[in-house]
Amino acid sequence: xxxxxxxxxxxxxxxxxxxxxxxxxxxxxxxxxxxxxxxxxxxxxxxxxxxxxxxxxxxxxxxxxxxxxxxxxxxxxxxxxxxxxxxxxxxxxxxxxxxxxxxxxxxxxxxxxxxxxxxxxxxxxxxxxxxxxxxxxxxxxxxxxxxxxxxxxxxxxxxxxxxxxxxxxxxxxxxxxxxxxxxxxxxxxxxxxxxxxxxxxxxxxxxxxxxxxxxxxxxxxxxxxxxxxxxxxxxxxxxxxxxxxxxxxxxxxxxxxxxxxxxxxxxxxxxxxxxxxxxxxxxxxxxxxxxxxxxxxxxxxxxxxxx
Amino acid sequence: xxxxxxxxxxxxxxxxxxxxxxxxxxxxxxxxxxxxxxxxxxxxxxxxxxxxxxxxxxxxxxxxxxxxxxxxxxxxxxxxxxxxxxxxxxxxxxxxxxxxxxxxxxxxxxxxxxxxxxxxxxxxxxxxxxxxxxxxxxxxxxxxxxxxxxxxxxxxxxxxxxxxxxxxxxxxxxxxxxxxxxxxxxxxxxxxxxxxxxxxxxxxxxxxxxxxxxxxxxxxxxxxxxxxxxxxxxxxxxxxxxxxxxxxxxxxxxxxxxxxxxxxxxxxxxxxxxxxxxxxxxxxxxxxxxxxxxxxxxxxxxxxxxx
Numbered sequence: 001x002x003x004x005x006x007x008x009x010x011x012x013x014x015x016x017x018x019x020x021x022x023x024x025x026x027x028x029x030x031x032x033x034x035x036x037x038x039x040x041x042x043x044x045x046x047x048x049x050x051x052x053x054x055x056x057x058x059x060x061x062x063x064x065x066x067x068x069x070x071x072x073x074x075x076x077x078x079x080x081x082x083x084x085x086x087x088x089x090x091x092x093x094x095x096x097x098x099x100x101x102x103x104x105x106x107x108x109x110x111x112x113x114x115x116x117x118x119x120x121x122x123x124x125x126x127x128x129x130x131x132x133x134x135x136x137x138x139x140x141x142x143x144x145x146x147x148x149x150x151x152x153x154x155x156x157x158x159x160x161x162x163x164x165x166x167x168x169x170x171x172x173x174x175x176x177x178x179x180x181x182x183x184x185x186x187x188x189x190x191x192x193x194x195x196x197x198x199x200x201x202x203x204x205x206x207x208x209x210x211x212x213x214x215x216x217x218x219x220x221x222x223x224x225x226x227x228x229x230x231x232x233x234x235x236x237x238x239x240x241x242x243x244x245x246x247x248x249x250x251x252x253x254x255x256x257x258x259x260x261x262x263x264x265x266x267x268x269x270x271x272x273x274x275x276x277x278x279x280x281x282x283x284x285x286x287x288x289x290x291x292x293x294x295x296x297x298x299x300x301x302x303x304x305x306x307x
Numbered sequence: 308x309x310x311x312x313x314x315x316x317x318x319x320x321x322x323x324x325x326x327x328x329x330x331x332x333x334x335x336x337x338x339x340x341x342x343x344x345x346x347x348x349x350x351x352x353x354x355x356x357x358x359x360x361x362x363x364x365x366x367x368x369x370x371x372x373x374x375x376x377x378x379x380x381x382x383x384x385x386x387x388x389x390x391x392x393x394x395x396x397x398x399x400x401x402x403x404x405x406x407x408x409x410x411x412x413x414x415x416x417x418x419x420x421x422x423x424x425x426x427x428x429x430x431x432x433x434x435x436x437x438x439x440x441x442x443x444x445x446x447x448x449x450x451x452x453x454x455x456x457x458x459x460x461x462x463x464x465x466x467x468x469x470x471x472x473x474x475x476x477x478x479x480x481x482x483x484x485x486x487x488x489x490x491x492x493x494x495x496x497x498x499x500x501x502x503x504x505x506x507x508x509x510x511x512x513x514x515x516x517x518x519x520x521x522x523x524x525x526x527x528x529x530x531x532x533x534x535x536x537x538x539x540x541x542x543x544x545x546x547x548x549x550x551x552x553x554x555x556x557x558x559x560x561x562x563x564x565x566x567x568x569x570x571x572x573x574x575x576x577x578x579x580x581x582x583x584x585x586x587x588x589x590x591x592x593x594x595x596x597x598x599x600x601x602x603x604x605x606x607x608x609x610x611x612x613x614x
Contacts, residue, residue, distance in 0.1 A: 077414040082482060096480060103484030105412045107384040109546065125543055144612045153613070169544060173403060175389060175482050177410030182544040236432055236609065237476060237489040239416065302543065304457065306450045 001051065002290075003157075004191035005037050005069040005113065012036055012073055015066070016050060017191060018059035025061055029053040037192065038072055038243030041140050041156050047194070068113035070188045071159045072138060076241045078106040079234060080163055080180065084224050084249025091252040092268045101225045101233050106163075106247070110181045114189030117297035118164055120278050121182060125302050128167035128266055129185070129276045132250035133208030133216045133284035135201055136161040137227055138192050139244040146235040151228035154240055157192040158201060160292040161247050162208075162284045164276070167266050183299070188245065189292050198289060201227055206251060207285040210274055218251030220286075308358065309597075310464075311498035312344055312376040312420065319343055319380055322373070323357060324498060325366035332368055336360040344499065345379055345550030348447050348463050354501070375420035378466045378495045379445060383548045385413040386541060387470055387487065391531050391556025398559040399575045408532045408540050413470075413554070417488045421496035424604035425471055427585050428489060432609050435474035435573055436492070436583045439557035440515035440523045440591035442508055443468040444534055445499050446551040453542040458535035461547055464499040465508060467599040468554045469515075469591045471583070474573050490606070495552065496599050505596060508534055513558060514592040517581055525558030527593075 002017040003026075014037050015023040026033055026040075030053035033040055040046035081103060083089050083096040096102050112118065120129050140156025164186040170179030198204075201220050208216035225233075230246055253272035256262045265273045276282055278298040285291045309324040310333075321344050322330040333340060333347075337360035340347055347353035388410060390396050390403040403409050419425065427436050447463025471493040477486030505511075508527050515523035532540075537553055560579035563569045572580040583589055585605040592598045 076416065077488075079484075082480075100476075100479035101484075102480040102482060104482040105414065105484075105488075107412065107545070109383065121544065142614055145609050146613070147611055150611065150613070166544065169407075172407035173389075173409040175409055175411040177386075177408075177412075178541060178544045181384075181412075183546055234485060237428065237473065237485045238414070239490055302452050304450070304452050304454055306448060306453075306457070306460070307546070 001194045001197060002191040003037060003050070004189065005071055005073050006066045007069050008067065012069060014040060015061070016054045018054070018057070021063050022059035023061050023063055024054050024057055024059040026050065026053065029057065036073055038074055041242035047140070047156065068115055068189050070111045070113045071192050072243045072245055074108065075243050075245045078111065078245040078247065080104055080106055080247040081225070081230070081249035085218060085222050085251040086224060087218060087222065087252030088250055091270045098224065101230055104176050104180060106186065107181050109183055110185050112184050112187050112294070114187065114292050116187065116294060117184065118187060118276070118282070118294045119182070119184040119299040120276060120296050121166060121299050122302045126166045126168040130165045130167055130273065131208050131210060131215070131276055131282050132163035132165055133206045134161040134163050134250050135206060135220055135248045135286055136188055137246040137248065139240050140242055142242060143240045144235050146231050146240065148228045148232050151231040152195060154231055155195050155227070157194040158198050158286070158289060159188050159192045160284050160286045160290055162187045162282060162292060162294060163247050163250060171267055187292055187294050190290055193289050204287045204289065207287070209283045210276065211280055213257065215254055215272065215274060216251050217254055222251060223248060308501045308504060309498040310344055310357070311496065312378055312380050313373045314376050315374065319376060321347060322368070323361045325361070325364070328370050329366035330368050330370055331361050331364055331366040333357065333360065336364065343380055345381055348549035354447070354463065375422055375496050377418045377420045378499050379550045379552055381415065382550050382552045385418065385552040385554065387411055387413055387554035388532070388537070388556035389483070392525060392529050392558040393531060394525060394529065394559030395557055398577045405531065408537055411483050411487060413493065414488050416490055417492050419491050419494050419601070421494065421599050423494065423601060424491065425494060425583065425589070425601045426489070426491040426606035427583060427603050428473060428606050429609045433473045433475040434582070437472045437474055437580065438515050438517060438522070438583055438589050438591070439470035439472055440513045441468040441470050441557050442513060442527055442555045442593050443495055444553040444555065446547050447549055449549060450547045451542050453538050453547065455535045455539050458538040459502060461538055462502050462534070464501040465505050465593070465596060466495050466499045467591050467593045467597055469494045469589060469599060469601060470554050470557060478574055494599055494601050497597055500596050511594045511596065514594070516590045517583065518587055520564065522561055522579065522581060523558050524561055529558060530555060
């Protein structure tokens with residue numbers, strides 16, 4: 001099953017996808033359910049009631065004009081992993097623990113939905129706006145001190161993520177801080193695919209295309225810390241909550257394509273990494289799950305805006 | 308004016324302090340106002356209406372049995388600063404940029420209110436639970452690209468903070484991640500004192516006592532990055548929002564008191580730094596503002612708890 005969050009008439013809603021271009025609006029099919037995916041996940045029988053409500057039905061609505069929201073609009077926490085792919089560790093030359101995951105957080109307004117614009121900062125603020133194609137985990141059932149073998153029972157599903165990063169700011173100091181939290185700099189979507197439909201994440205790949213050209217393409221089995229280990233680690237200090245998002249880290253860059261003349265980019269002079277700029281279109285695909293697409297738009301100039 | 312958040316009958320409320328032990332319940336004095344401090348700050352005339360509602364009144368309620376909540380229960384973001392006091396930089400031997408603040412984030416369930424227990428992790432999970440006495444800023448008016456000279460116009464007030472940290476986890480990797488985000492590991496409170504009543508933060512001191520013994524005592528003028536610079540920096544990438552919290556960083560440890568025989572503590576072997584353990588009582592004071600007190604209680608054992 002695939003569920004997504006969208007906005008219509010200023011309100012948030014949840015839809016269930018029934019075909020290539022069709023969905024069922026849950027506030028019509030199951031008006032008693034909460035109108036947010038987090039709210040549904042927080043109810044013990046929430047997902048079962050969704051299944052009952054859509055069983056045997058065909059969606060009458062088209063996805064074409066839907067305004068997607070981030071898959072989870074209001075997570076208690078969005079956790080994210082740094083340096084979780086060997087190829088990304090190698091290309092940056094950075095060190096990271098092989099024993100403990102490298103975690104940071106993203107604040108909600110840094111994340112938009114499928115098809116919404118990502119904002120490139122004005123060039124007098126920052127110049128290096130990077131895509132990061134990633135798998136993201138959505139927690140379904142809360143828990144603490146979750147053992148590895150129980151980890152999957154706590155996952156509701158998976159989504160695609162572009163963990164867009166402002167590299168100039170990221171290297172201001174040791175913690176990434178603001179560099180991972182610019183307004184509308186990343187995205188999740190289009191939908192959450194439930195665990196039993198997605199199957200084993202390690203069997204899939206993450207692929208990132210900028211203006212149609214592949215820039216990342218790696219098996220998820222390359223992850224240093226797999227999903228189960230993340231859930232075990234996080235839950236040793238944090239009570240997992242329904243709707244929590246965990247972004248699983250990004251792989252290294254593909255080498256330039258034949259005939260391409262790319263300049264090595266950023267502090268780490270990575271060949272094949274290309275910054276995003278206004279007018280670009282970025283797509284992240286998780287095979288077997290879906291494609292998350294966003295256009296890059298210039299943010300407003302850096303002038304004082306009280307508000 | 309001093310405002311605080313408290314819980315009663317399972318609901319959150321806001322109170323205004325009128326004396327050593329008295330307060331006015333805002334849902335009685337101004338029932339039309341939102342019942343959260345963030346909600347009040349989000350209204351353009353929110354604070355003016357609070358002033359009108361309490362003008363000339365004496366509070367009929369006692370603070371004695373109040374169950375304090377964190378000053379802001381539901382901030383969009385809680386930002387926190389690492390290594391913002393020269394004495395703390397020196398004692399850790401860590402490097403930090405002198406140009407850009409060192410920022411990370413805390414998630415809401417890591418923060419409790421005044422008088423609520425802080426949870427010491429089971430010793431098989433972590434052993435080093437540290438206090439960090441700090442000043443915290445509460446944003447009143449949103450804004451982007453705020454110049455230094457306008458920064459104070461965006462502050463609603465200040466509160467006291469214990470940015471409690473699990474050092475074992477903090478050093479698992481370069482970003483602090485989970486080490487700054489254990490459940491109920493830090494606190495804010497007791498109240499927010501409005502900017503015009505608190506005056507210049509640089510004129511005040513931060514003092515931390517563990518079981519009545521002073522362990523930190525430093526002038527806030529020692530901050531590497533003052534409040535104005537933080538607001539300027541953050542707003543270059545993030546839209547400040549009413550109710551946002553910024554924790555301003557902690558000073559170094561006081562040397563041991565005469566006759567004390569302390570073992571240097573933690574990775575950095577800091578003499579005078581003492582870990583918190585169940586049964587302890589920790590107090591953080593910002594002079595001119597108030598004292599935030601919490602008892603330390605053992606968290607539950609590290610056994611699997613789904614749900």
